Amino acid sequence: MERSVAERVADSSRQYDGAAIPHSITANVTAGGTASYSCLGYNGDSRSANDSYQIFNDVIKIWGNHTTKTGGDLRSARLNYFINGNSAGTYTFNSSSVNAVPSTTQIAQTWTNGPLNNAVPAPIGQDFAAFLLGLPSSGSFDLNTHASARSNYYAAFVQDDWRARNDLTINLGLRWEHETPTFETHNRAVNGFDPGAANPVAAAAAASYSASPIPQVPVSQFKATGGQTYVGPGQKNL
16 A cells, blocks of 8 residues: 655644634735735645555466466555635725715725715725725635545456476466546536536526516526536446
8 A cells, every 4th residue: 555645734724713814815905006915824725645555466376387377456546635725715805996876886895985985095005904904895715625536457367387398488378457437436526517407596596687687688588507417326437
């Protein structure tokens, strides 16, 4: 058995209290047109382990002028990995836009404008002020899963060395090998996209579209179908 482990662990992968910086904080603090701060903290970590198992054995029998050897070789190569990504979140702090009639999105981002949300922003500092207040304009976080890939190898052979004469030896042998395709052990690999698959958000999407449709697509023709398909026990090769 052979095993190798590759690890990229940032300090942010540990458990922190509320005062710590998450995995990745991206603060777009501008000074004129130049970014002054970017990517405070870490941008994630990962861990992967490679395991290689092998069982090999052979038997040799000498009988008369023949030396016969037979044996088998079994191997299993496995890769287990997990990428945390930005599991504690990625946050962006932007300066608000100037607009006499701001949209709902713009109002949600005007944390530091004053005295009104449509006031002219300061030339510098409002992004960083939003960061210090802990009021991001946008953000996201990763929800990743583990993956476990495997491939197996099987082989068997038989060989006979026949010494027909003192000056002549004939070697005959036969070997069979088979290596399986790589597959995800727990059937979690994506197999493709099915445009006709039922989508769990179809009803909510149709209701949202009917509230504000476009002329090109009538409400009756709006269909939010389709989704990813995953490999199953009968077809789990990658």
